[in-house]
Amino acid sequence: MGEANYVIGVHASVHGVGAAAWDALLAAQAQPSPFMRHAYLAAMEDSGSASPGTGWAPHCITLHLDNTLQAACMVYLKSHSYGEYVFDWAWASAYQQHGLPYYPKAVIAVPFTPVPGARLLARNAEARSALLRAVVAWCEDVSASSLHTLFASDDDVQASEAQDLMLRHTVQFHWKNTSPGYTDFDAFLASLAQDKRKKIRQERRKVAEAGVTFRHAQGTEISDADWDFFYRCYERTYLEHGNPPYLNRDFFTRMARTMSENWLLFVAERHGRPVASSLIAIGAYSTRSRGQNDTEITRVAYGRYWGALEPVDCLHFEACYYQPLQWCIANGYQRFEGGAQGEHKMARALMPVKTTSTHWLAHPAFADAVARFLEREGEGIGHYLDDLGQRTPFRQPA
Numbered sequence: 502m503g504e505a506n507y508v509i510g511v512h513a514s515v516h517g518v519g520a521a522a523w524d525a526l527l528a529a530q531a532q533p534s535p536f537m538r539h540a541y542l543a544a545m546e547d548s549g550s551a552s553p554g555t556g557w558a559p560h561c562i563t564l565h566l567d568n569t570l571q572a573a574c575m576v577y578l579k580s581h582s583y584g585e586y587v588f589d590w591a592w593a594s595a596y597q598q599h600g601l602p603y604y605p606k607a608v609i610a611v612p613f614t615p616v617p618g619a620r621l622l623a624r625n626a627e628a629r630s631a632l633l634r635a636v637v638a639w640c641e642d643v644s645a646s647s648l649h650t651l652f653a654s655d656d657d658v659q660a661s662e663a664q665d666l667m668l669r670h671t672v673q674f675h676w677k678n679t680s681p682g683y684t685d686f687d688a689f690l691a692s693l694a695q696d697k698r699k700k701i702r703q704e705r706r707k708v709a710e711a712g713v714t715f716r717h718a719q720g721t722e723i724s725d726a727d728w729d730f731f732y733r734c735y736e737r738t739y740l741e742h743g744n745p746p747y748l749n750r751d752f753f754t755r756m757a758r759t760m761s762e763n764w765l766l767f768v769a770e771r772h773g774r775p776v777a778s779s780l781i782a783i784g785a786y787s788t789r790s791r792g793q794n795d796t797e798i799t800r801v802a803y804g805r806y807w808g809a810l811e812p813v814d815c816l817h818f819e820a821c822y823y824q825p826l827q828w829c830i831a832n833g834y835q836r837f838e839g840g841a842q843g844e845h846k847m848a849r850a851l852m853p854v855k856t857t858s859t860h861w862l863a864h865p866a867f868a869d870a871v872a873r874f875l876e877r878e879g880e881g882i883g884h885y886l887d888d889l890g891q892r893t894p895f896r897q898p899a
Contacts, residue, residue, distance in 0.1 A: 505627065507571060509635045510563040515542045515575060517561040522570045523622070528786075530619035532654040534801075535763040535784040536611045537618060542575055544755035550748045551612035556580040558605075562639060564623075564632050572623035572632035577612065578605045578645065584747050586615035586841045587651050587671060587858045592871060596646065601864065603647070607640045610651035613747040615673070615841040616803055617652040617856050621660060629660045637664070637861055648861040661859035667868075669858045669875050670882045672889075674844075674851035676837040678829060686827045689850070697848055697894045704815040705823055711813045713771050715824050719783075720761045727766055728753055731778045734808025765802070767824045769809070769816060777809035779820040783834070800834040822849045844889070853889040855882070 510517065520539040527533050535541060542559075544550075551557035557577045564572040582589055585608065596603035609620045623629035640648045650657055650666075658668065683689040690698045718727055732750050739746040756764060763784055769777040782803040787796050807821050822839070826849070829837050839851045847853070860875075862868040 504631060505566050505571075507564040507566055507628070507631055507635075510561075510565065511639060512561040512563065514559055515539060515546055515561050518563060518570065518573055523573060526570060526573060526622040526624070527619065529624060530622060530654065531656055531788075532618045533784075533786050534616050534618035534803075535760065535782055536614045536616050536803075537620070537622070538760065538763075540759040541756075542611070544752050544759065545612050548749055548752040548755055550752045551577065556583070557612050560639075562632065562636050564628055564635065566628075571625075572621065572628040574609050574621050574632060574636065575611075576636055576639070576648075577608045577610065578643070579608050580604045582606075584613040585610060585649075585651055587649065587669065589649070592647075592867075595870075596867065601646075601867075605643070605645050607636070607643075607645040607648045608651060609636070609649070615652055615856075616838060617654065617673070619654040619657065620650050620652075621654075621657045623656075626656070626660065629656060630663060633660050633664055633666075640861070641863065646863055650859045652856050653859055658857050658859060666859040666861045667872050667875050668879075669860060670879055671841070671856050671858070672882065672886065673841055673854050673856050674839045674846035675854045676826060676829075676839065676849070676851045678833075678835050678837075680835075682833065682835070683830045686823075686830060689826065689830060692896060693850060693894055694896050697850075700848065701823065704818050707815045708813060708819045711771065711816075713769050713776070713813055713816065713819070715767055715769055715819070717765060717767045717824070717828065719765045723757065723761065723764060723766050725757075727768065727778075728757055730768065730775050731766060731780055731806075731808075734778045734810060735780070735806045736808070737810060738806075738808040765825075765828065767820055767828075769813075769820055771811075771813070776811050776813065777807070777816055777820055779807040779825070780805050781825050781828075799836070800832075801836045801838065802829050802834050803838045804840050818849070822846070822851075826850075847889065847892065847894055850894050852893075853886055855886060 523539040527537050546559050560576045562574055562576055593603040621629050621632050623632055736746050763782055765781040765783050767779045768775050782805050785798055785800045787798055839846045
């Protein structure tokens with residue numbers, strides 16, 4: 502049986518697809534996230550945060566059949582490797598040493614957002630495979646050195662493997678509120694080993710004894726003044742590390758206008774003055790049990806941005822982990838994704854999770870060399886995960 506006769510489109514903007522059609526396609530995926538919503542990607546683009554001027558030239562690849570959108574993805578032509586969280590600087594250096602251009606390269610990703618989820622949006626596996634073939638052919642047409650699908654979903658990985666793309670694994674740390682769920686934060690603490698429980702209580706006590714209290718605001722409760730204060734904190738974090746922030750204030754203005762329901766802000770106050778904040782993204786999606794008609798709602802929170810205007814011992818842990826986890830427990834959220842890297846998160850019960858990216862390189866010799874490198878690296882990641890698995894923070898049965 503031959504492949505469907507798809508009509509392939511290439512658009513210089515996510516606006517090449519209507520928001521309703523894009524979001525309907527996203528909702529049909531097994532691993533959706535709010536960061537793949539049309540409004541989020543449009544805000545990245547329209548604010549200039551992810552644009553040709555910042556080295557992220559957006560292209561939307563679409564597949565239609567009988568005038569119906571069957572598949573779509575965002576591909577960014579990159580002139581650098583910043584803001585990706587899957588590091589390929591060594592690959593770029595090797596190309597340069599051999600007198601070959603590594604840039605532009607193509608990336609299927611959410612800019613500056615290392616959250617796993619669907620990237621190749623498709624109605625079915627056939628359309629997803631056809632979309633991936635179309636993207637690879639487009640990369641060849643525009644002379645991109647390579648294609649990288651970052652933090653891909655299981656369906657994306659399966660489609661990539663079927664077309665012999667290379668896989669690369671990294672590790673993140675996620676907290677899970679497994680059924681029936683913790684009744685409160687103390688119940689969560691009771692599940693931990695005594696030394697971990699003691700350390701968390703000590704850290705929380707230090708923050709409280711410093712006179713810091715917290716308030717949180719969700720959705721439209723987050724005022725313009727709150728957003729302004731958050732951005733001061735966020736910007737300060739980047740500037741302290743000698744870099745300008747990836748995201749500008751206009752991006753967050755657009756988030757407040759178009760996706761307010763997906764944001765939760767914690768503000769730390771000391772003696773009546775705000776001194777720090779952390780911004781959490783929240784989302785929910787439905788899953789159908791295999792072989793059953795039951796539909797379950799999975800609620801997920803994502804640690805995103807934080808910053809402080811004055812130093813307080815252990816404030817980062819309270820703002821970025823303990824306050825969000827306490828909120829997740831109180832509001833029935835099943836998972837909190839703590840973001841890229843950070844082995845220290847295990848002490849707070851965020852456990853290691855393997856994430857996957859897929860890669861295609863146009864140059865055969867470099868593709869062979871990278872494949873050998875990834876095989877060795879993959880073995881190392883496997884040993885690392887085994888080692889982490891032996892260091893559980895939870896109480897062991899007597």
